[in-house]
Amino acid sequence: xxxxxxxxxxxxxxxxxxxxxxxxxxxxxxxxxxxxxxxxxxxxxxxxxxxxxxxxxxxxxxxxxxxxxxxxxxxxxxxxxxxxxxxxxxxxxxxxxxxxxxxxxxxxxxxxxxxxxxxxxxxxxxxxxxxxxxxxxxxxxxxxxxxxxxxxxxxxxxxxxxxxxxxxxxxxxxxxxxxxxxxxxxxxxxxxxxxxxxxxxxxxxxxxxxxxxxxxxxxxxxxxxxxxxxxxxxxxxxxxxxxxxxxxxxxxxxxxxxxxxxxxxxxxxxxxxxxxxxxxxxxxxxxxxxxxxxxxxxxxxxxxx
Amino acid sequence: xxxxxxxxxxxxxxxxxxxxxxxxxxxxxxxxxxxxxxxxxxxxxxxxxxxxxxxxxxxxxxxxxxxxxxxxxxxxxxxxxxxxxxxxxxxxxxxxxxxxxxxxxxxxxxxxxxxxxxxxxxxxxxxxxxxxxxxxxxxxxxxxxxxxxxxxxxxxxxxxxxxxxxxxxxxxxxxxxxxxxxxxxxxxxxxxxxxxxxxxxxxxxxxxxxxxxxxxxxxxxxxxxxxxxxxxxxxxxxxxxxxxxxxxxxxxxxxxxxxxxxxxxxxxxxxxxxxxxxxxxxxxxxxxxxxxxxxxxx
Numbered sequence: 001x002x003x004x005x006x007x008x009x010x011x012x013x014x015x016x017x018x019x020x021x022x023x024x025x026x027x028x029x030x031x032x033x034x035x036x037x038x039x040x041x042x043x044x045x046x047x048x049x050x051x052x053x054x055x056x057x058x059x060x061x062x063x064x065x066x067x068x069x070x071x072x073x074x075x076x077x078x079x080x081x082x083x084x085x086x087x088x089x090x091x092x093x094x095x096x097x098x099x100x101x102x103x104x105x106x107x108x109x110x111x112x113x114x115x116x117x118x119x120x121x122x123x124x125x126x127x128x129x130x131x132x133x134x135x136x137x138x139x140x141x142x143x144x145x146x147x148x149x150x151x152x153x154x155x156x157x158x159x160x161x162x163x164x165x166x167x168x169x170x171x172x173x174x175x176x177x178x179x180x181x182x183x184x185x186x187x188x189x190x191x192x193x194x195x196x197x198x199x200x201x202x203x204x205x206x207x208x209x210x211x212x213x214x215x216x217x218x219x220x221x222x223x224x225x226x227x228x229x230x231x232x233x234x235x236x237x238x239x240x241x242x243x244x245x246x247x248x249x250x251x252x253x254x255x256x257x258x259x260x261x262x263x264x265x266x267x268x269x270x271x272x273x274x275x276x277x278x279x280x281x282x283x284x285x286x287x288x289x290x291x292x293x294x295x296x297x298x299x300x301x302x303x304x305x
Numbered sequence: 306x307x308x309x310x311x312x313x314x315x316x317x318x319x320x321x322x323x324x325x326x327x328x329x330x331x332x333x334x335x336x337x338x339x340x341x342x343x344x345x346x347x348x349x350x351x352x353x354x355x356x357x358x359x360x361x362x363x364x365x366x367x368x369x370x371x372x373x374x375x376x377x378x379x380x381x382x383x384x385x386x387x388x389x390x391x392x393x394x395x396x397x398x399x400x401x402x403x404x405x406x407x408x409x410x411x412x413x414x415x416x417x418x419x420x421x422x423x424x425x426x427x428x429x430x431x432x433x434x435x436x437x438x439x440x441x442x443x444x445x446x447x448x449x450x451x452x453x454x455x456x457x458x459x460x461x462x463x464x465x466x467x468x469x470x471x472x473x474x475x476x477x478x479x480x481x482x483x484x485x486x487x488x489x490x491x492x493x494x495x496x497x498x499x500x501x502x503x504x505x506x507x508x509x510x511x512x513x514x515x516x517x518x519x520x521x522x523x524x525x526x527x528x529x530x531x532x533x534x535x536x537x538x539x540x541x542x543x544x545x546x547x548x549x550x551x552x553x554x555x556x557x558x559x560x561x562x563x564x565x566x567x568x569x570x571x572x573x574x575x576x577x578x579x580x581x582x583x584x585x586x587x588x589x590x591x592x593x594x595x596x597x598x599x600x601x602x603x
Contacts, residue, residue: 039402039403046396047419103327105327121329142555142574199317200321224425225425228426234560236559264532
C-alpha cells in the first residue's frame, strides 16, 4: 500500500481505489485522454484542410473547363481566356527537364554510389547536394536568369526554363536515386564481378535494372514537383502574356502555374475562376504523373519476380 | 585496333570520367549561385552603402524617393514565418508523438500518404486558398483585416510546412533508444510522463533541427506570400495588414520591366543574397545540431 502511495504510478492509483474496489488496470489518466483527443483533432483537421484545399479549387474552377478553355490563348476578357499556351508550355518544360535532369541526376547517383572513393571531391559533392536541396527556388530562378538567359544567350525560352528547373530538381533526383541504388543487394554486384564483368557492365546490366523501380518513382515525383513550380520561372522572366504554342526549345513560353498566378493577381473574380480551372488542370497533370509512377513501379516489380 | 581488354579498360575510364562530370554539376551549381549573387550584390553596394541597408527603415527602391533599408522586408519575412511556425511546430510535434507512441499500424499507413499529399501540393494552390478562402473567413472575425495580410499567408504556410515538421520530428523521436523509455516506465512514470520526461528530452536535438529546417523552408517560400501577403513593404508586426517578404519582392521586381544593369535590378540580387545567407546559415546550424545529436547515441 505504502509503495503505491509513494510511487507516482497513476495507473496503479487508478485501480487501487479508496475502498479497495478494483478498476481496470489500463485506465488512462485524463491528461493522456486529453492529449489523444488533441492529436486526433489535429489529424482530422489536417485531413479536412486537404479536402477543403482541393475541393475548393474544383468547385470554383469546374465550370470553366470547356473545350474552348484548353484551346484558347489568354485574353483581356476572362470568358475568352484559355490555357493553350500554358499547358503546351508545361508539357514542353516537363519533357525538356526530364531530358536534362534524368541522365545527369542518375549518372551522378551512380557515380556517388558505385564509383566514388572517400576523397575530398566526393565529400564536396555531397555537401553541395545537401546545401542545394535547401536553397529557395527563387534563387535558382536568379541563377537561371544570369546564366541561361543572359550569359549563354538563350533568352527567355523554354530551354532556359527547363535548364533552371533541372538544376532545381537535380538534388532530389540524386538523393532518391542513391537511396534506390543502396537497396540493391551487394550479391548482385559481387556475382557479376565474379563472372568477369567490368564495373560498368555490372552497373549497367545488374545494378541499374534492379534499382529502376525506385529511381523511376523518385524521378517522377521530382518532375511532378517541377511542373508545379512557379517562383523560379517568374524570376527567370517567363512572360505571362504569351499567345503562342512553343515550336522550338528557343521559343518563349508560359506555364500553367504562371498563368494561374497571373490570373490570380488580377482583382476581377472572373479571372480567379480561370485561375482555379488552370490549377485544376495542373493538379490533374500531377495526379497523372503520380499514377504513372505507381504503375511503373508495379510493372517493374512484377518483371523482377 | 586495341585488343578487347584494353578497349574495355578505356571504356571504363571514360565512363567513370563522364559520371564524375555529372556529379560535379552540383559543385558548379553551388559556385554559380554564389558567383551570381556576389557579383550583382557587389554592384549594388557600389551605389548603396551597408549602413543605408542596415539603418534605414524604409524600402522604396522603385520609387523616386529611394530608400534602401532592408528591415521592412525582413520584418515581413519574419512575421509570416513566425505565424507559420507557431501553427506547424506544435501541431507537427503532437502528430509526431501520436504517430510514434500511440497510433495503430493502420493509422500510420493511412496518415503517411495524407501528409505526403499535403506536402506535395503546389504552393500556388496554397496561395489561392490563402487569398480566396482564409482571408474572407478571417475578415468576418477581424473586420479591419486587409485583403492582403500576413495572417492568412502565415496560416497557409503553416499547413504546408506541417508534414515536414511532423515527419522530421517523428524521425527524431524514433531514434530515441528503447532503454530510455523502459527506464522511465521502470521508475513508475505514466505514458505521458515518459514522453515528456524521457522521449522528448532525448529527441530534443532532432526536434530542434526539424524546427530550424521548417523555419528555413518558411523563409524561402515565395508564392503563398506573393499572392496573399501583399506587396507593400511596410515595417510593422501587425498580422492583419499587408507585408512584403524578401521572396515576394524578388518576384515583384522580376515581373516588372526593370532593365538589366540598373540599380533596381541589382536590388534583386542584394535581397537574394540576404535570403541565401539566411537559409544557408539555418540549414548548416540544423545539420550541425543533427550531427551532434546523433553522436550522443553512438
